[in-house]
Amino acid sequence: MASTPGSxxxxxxxxxxxxxxxxxxxxxxxxxxxxFLAVLGISWSAIFIRWAAIPGPSSAFYRVLxxxxxxxxVWVITLFADPRRRQRLQRGGAQAAWFAVLGxxxxxxxxxxxxxxxxxxxxxxxxxxxxxxxxxxGLGTWLFxxxxxxxxxxxxxxxxxxxxxxxxxxxxxxxASGGTLTGNLLAVAASVFFAAYLxxxxxxREGLDTLSFSTLSIAGSAVTLLLVCLALDVPLGGFSRSTWxxxxxxxxxxxxxAYFALVYALGxxxxxxxxxxxxxxxxxxxxxxxxxxxxxxxxxxxxxxxLVLAGIYIVNRGSA
Numbered sequence: 001m002a003s004t005p006g007s008x009x010x011x012x013x014x015x016x017x018x019x020x021x022x023x024x025x026x027x028x029x030x031x032x033x034x035x036f037l038a039v040l041g042i043s044w045s046a047i048f049i050r051w052a053a054i055p056g057p058s059s060a061f062y063r064v065l066x067x068x069x070x071x072x073x074v075w076v077i078t079l080f081a082d083p084r085r086r087q088r089l090q091r092g093g094a095q096a097a098w099f100a101v102l103g104x105x106x107x108x109x110x111x112x113x114x115x116x117x118x119x120x121x122x123x124x125x126x127x128x129x130x131x132x133x134x135x136x137x138g139l140g141t142w143l144f145x146x147x148x149x150x151x152x153x154x155x156x157x158x159x160x161x162x163x164x165x166x167x168x169x170x171x172x173x174x175x176a177s178g179g180t181l182t183g184n185l186l187a188v189a190a191s192v193f194f195a196a197y198l199x200x201x202x203x204x205r206e207g208l209d210t211l212s213f214s215t216l217s218i219a220g221s222a223v224t225l226l227l228v229c230l231a232l233d234v235p236l237g238g239f240s241r242s243t244w245x246x247x248x249x250x251x252x253x254x255x256x257x258a259y260f261a262l263v264y265a266l267g268x269x270x271x272x273x274x275x276x277x278x279x280x281x282x283x284x285x286x287x288x289x290x291x292x293x294x295x296x297x298x299x300x301x302x303x304x305x306x307l308v309l310a311g312i313y314i315v316n317r318g319s320a
Contacts, residue, residue, distance in 0.1 A: 031268035035274055054243060056112055056116030062250070065222050067252075096206065104216065108225045112228050126184075129187035130191050133192075137198050156314035160315070162304075204217075
């Protein structure tokens, strides 16, 4: 018989478990695994940016260009080799494709601002203020999509944000902080554009597969950042070997691998959940900054990291 409301498993009319429920659970687990990998890759962003030691828009441009150089040929080959992908792309329509390009433009502006912020303040502070995106995502889903976030979202966000502040406060409360108001404001502005990227990604993924969206989006980012670099007249060549090595890590680890995983997660999880989940990069970046950038880590930051993880858990439980 059919399952009753609130039952723990879906049952078919023949009395057997509904296999579709198992598929949904497996897909959800894969999405959370992809989100975890995305967080790890993105957490290295500030480290690679500081190691590159070039203007923010320049490192941002090569970050997306390296990823585009890999994604573009792969996408074209699969379009010719897989008729089903072409059919899915046609069914997705031009609107989804334009949403992907628009999302890429938003992401490009986010990178230009965030990379510049990292060069003007500490990696910890830039990461903290650059992760205000969940606030703008929650408001954006309410204002533009008419989907008001649940109470669990706001409670988890408040807890995670409090923990994130605690993680970083020891790093910028002392005289050796190295942070600047300009850098922090640039990071906040970057978070606005990242929120716009998350919202447009969620909408575009309704009609595009992961590879198609990633390729169209990264193309939008590359064109946007090239225009920004030309407008600001920042250098695009003549770098040292160490700079190119850092840019390669930024493009492969923090962009290609991390954001391919993030786009997959956004195809199966709400933007509100993924945006708060990305707050986990706060404690990870703070920990990485200790050996690689010489930024101190204190007991207060460890306690704050626990609050961040608790907030993420509350948001995910509420969404489920």
